[in-house]
């Protein structure tokens with residue numbers, strides 16, 4: 001429950017695709033640079049996009065590295081949030097640019113177009129829209145995505161739309177729907193189908209080839225990306241209708257079980273509920289207990305691993321614990337019994 005991955009049963013077709021690839025020793029050869037036949041098309045179909053350029057990457061995070069390195073330079077600013085998935089901010093720094101972290105640890109727990117506008121400066125070059133947000137599990141309405149797309153267009157910004165957790169949000173809206181000309185979509189297979197260790201994702205760029213050409217300057221995968229991972233990813237998309245409802249159902253049940261446990265603890269609360277991702281934060285600020293200590297005691301005394309907020313927020317990390325729930329229901333139940341017990345001990 002710490003890594004925010006997915007340890008639910010994997011669809012047999014995905015396992016079969018990996019095994020077949022091993023049996024056929026596809027790994028002896030370099031994979032096709034353009035990907036195994038059908039994968040790029042299946043990604044675009046999953047997103048409901050046509051004609052966009054797709055670069056297969058070692059997980060979504062590599063695509064974000066390629067995008068930030070290619071499109072940013074020294075002194076540029078990237079409008080983002082706090083909390084956020086901070087490794088992307090570290091990547092921004094690799095281009096000697098800076099992430100400007102707008103505080104969204106307050107209602108409505110997303111970056112509103114008004115807050116975005118207020119934080120833009122002449123140095124702003126990109127808007128990073130992580131939807132749903134890690135760690136909050138908050139997501140953006142159609143109007144909010146449109147509003148942020150308008151902000152980006154008005155200021156001629158790149159819009160990097162990280163949709164890593166899209167599978168968990170039934171009503172997800174892509175920024176490409178409103179701002180196709182300068183939106184890059186970062187796509188992941190890690191969370192929904194549970195392929196984090198395979199390291200496969202994609203960066204989806206506007207049609208026409210010009211942006212993709214710029215991105216390729218920092219693409220080191222001239223020899224392709226892992227073929228087993230590609231086979232698994234293709235099978236995941238081909239069977240999505242079969243596994244996604246189960247995954248969503250488990251998330252719903254697990255977050256409800258966690259909520260009941262949080263309600264037992266005086267001062268603990270869930271700022272965002274229900275989450276539209278596979279995680280949310282448990283706010284502990286009113287309990288006076290340090291999230292790092294809760295993480296430690298849950299792990300060492302109960303073998304339940306969660307993540308203290310400092311990994312995801314410099315400003316608010318001392319207030320919350322992030323809990324992920326794409327885990328078997330038995331694991332969520334273990335958290336539900338351990339959390340109140342740990343909090344009782346620490347409150348003494």
Ligand SMILES: Cc1ncc(COP(=O)(O)O)c(C=O)c1O
Nearest residue numbers: 059060061085134164188190201
């Ligand atoms: C918001 C966000 N973007 C990107 C990633 C990286 O995803 P991938 O495993 O596809 O590289 C993560 C991983 O947790 C994430 O939370």
